[in-house]
Amino acid sequence: MLAARHPDRTAVISVRPDGAETCLTWSELERRSNAAARALAAAGVGEDGVVVVSLPNGIPHIVWTTAAWKTGALVVPVNPAPPEREHADLLARVPGAPVVGGPAVPPDPPAAAADGAPFPSAGVPRSAALTGGSTGTSRIVLRRHPWTYDPEAPSPAGYTLAGMRIGQVQLVSLPMYHGGFLETHNGLAMEHTVVVMERFSPTLFLRLVERHRVGFMVLVPTLMRAAASVPGVESFDLGSVEALYHGSGGCHESDKRRWLGLLSPERVYEDYGSVEDIGFLAIRGDEWLKHPGSAGRPSGDVRVRRLDDGGADAPAGVVGNVYIRSSRSTRPRYLGGGPPLAERDGFLTVGDLGYLDDGGYLYLVDRRADMINVGGINVYPAEAEGVLAELPGVADVAVVGRPHDVLGAAVHALVVPAAGGRPRTADLDAHCRGRLVRTKVPVSYTFVDRLPRDAVGKLRRRDL
Structure with missing residues (x-):
């Protein structure tokens, strides 16, 4: 219907890491997804089937997902480059499902028919999402709500988010096998022009906000920190942003306050929810300033x-x-x-x-699962991580427990130095001792080049 309403309007702008852009109009999306749907149907995919989309961010991901929904299939977006064992485990839970991006279904959608004949859609389009798997194996959660919309509803995406409205430009920087999937397709349902980053780059991210007058976007704390650390970040025009949402783990207070200054508190929202969708809380920046650290009421x-x-x-x-x-x-x-x-x-x-x-x-x-028991006292890693992240010499940090002969476990910090140089261990220790009780202060530090985070920024603690 949207393709018929405004066929020549841009639906998707896919941006490569070098900044080169490829545009897809609504009519092109319709034609290409029709052709891809016919290819899936020819491969035996139909109503109540399952299609695994194992593609990086970009136009093919959107085309194949739309095509699968036209056949009535359930779409499972997965990481296109996971560890081999994880990939095999996931596919074992959807036996026989075609994998777009695998050997049976190549990533490039087939060429659209010249006449653009519509595909006879069937069934109810649905999707599933993977839990983060930061402490164990990911699970595949069936999304409760189908991907159908009431075009007459004021919020056809099925839910109402402050600052999200029909017709905006939305910037998608999260991977489309995770949070980027929900935002992309809800955005398209709300007639957004969706600007998709094929891979996140903090400077390019800021340039895209400025170039395309982005009105809505979703970030995670690690990407917020990276973008806010770009030299001269204040010189970028971010005035078009009506709403920035962030979640997927706690945001360090210093990073949060940085963004409240860059955008203004009224345009920054923090949300708390889960893939399992058991409830949702959100708090706007000006309310957060009255209740620092809160995830909302x-x-x-x-x-x-x-x-x-x-x-x-x-x-x-x-x-x-x-x-x-x-x-x-x-x-x-x-x-x-x-x-x-x-x-x-x-x-x-x-x-x-x-x-x-x-x-x-x-x-x-x-x-x-992350809590450290230090001599019978519960220590929460996030607290020490937040304190260490305040230091300008710390680019990233993770706090874990390591065995201790007397206490059972002791607090240990893994620190990624910032580009300006490695901080002294004595300075890290003094900073923590001035802000944390003794049991929460790391007893040892290791400097590392990087931490095992996934593309959404979640720390894979089992890999530490």
Whole structure:
């Protein structure tokens, strides 16, 4: 329908790392996806089938996904370059599904028929998403909502986000096998011109915001930090941005405040949710300044509880297991199976730890699986990581536990030095001792060239 409404309008702009751009109009997207849908149908894909899209960011990813939906298939976007064992494990959970980007289905969509004849769409288009897998094997979660839209609705993407409106220019810098998938296709449903970075580069990112007058974008903390560290970042015109959303892990306070200054607090939003879609919280920058570090306060039908290990409610200010209940809080369904989420009285948890203040604002501290037990005292890596990240000589940091003969475990920091030079261990130690209690201060440091983060910026702690 959108192709018929404005056939010659640009739908997608794909940007290579060197800045070269390829544009795709709505009519071209329609024709190319029709041709690709016929190729999938010829390969036996039909209603209720599954198609694995294993492609990097770019136009082919969008064309094949749209084509699969026209056949009525469920789309599973996956990392095109994962470790071999992970890739084999994922494919074993969708046996027989064609893999676009694999040997059976080459990445380049077939040429569109000259007449552009429409493909007779069937079924209900659906997708699945992979959990982060930062501490274990990723699970394939079936998305509850189909990719169908009411063109008369004010928010045809199926949900309302402050600062997201019909007809914007959206910049997609996250990988399309993760967060970039949701934003790309919801953006297209809202008639956005979607500018897709084939690979993130902080300077190019800023240039694209300026060049295309980007109005909406989603980032993760690692990319926020990289972009804000570009020399002369203040000279880029970011005035077109109506909303920047960030999530996928805590944002260090110094990085958050940097972006609040670059854009203004009213245009920066932090959200908290999960692939399992059990509930959603968000907080705008000006509200965050009144509650620094908060992920927001439950609103609407969302409720949050913190429960101790015995299942009792933790009082305000006391860390507990974060449980959420809302109209979305139904147990997720997994392709290929997966362990159920823990549940209490209809409240579900994905394993996060946090506390609520007296005003009901949620503060996340870490994942339970990441917690370090130092002589019986719980230490949350995110706290020490945030303190170390304040230093200008630290480009990235991860805090882990290492064996200790007396305490059982001790805090150890892995530090990636900034380009300006490696900080002294004594300076790192002094900085931590001035801000952390003794048990949380790292007892040792290792300098490394990089940390094992995925393309979304999540730390793969199992690889440390």
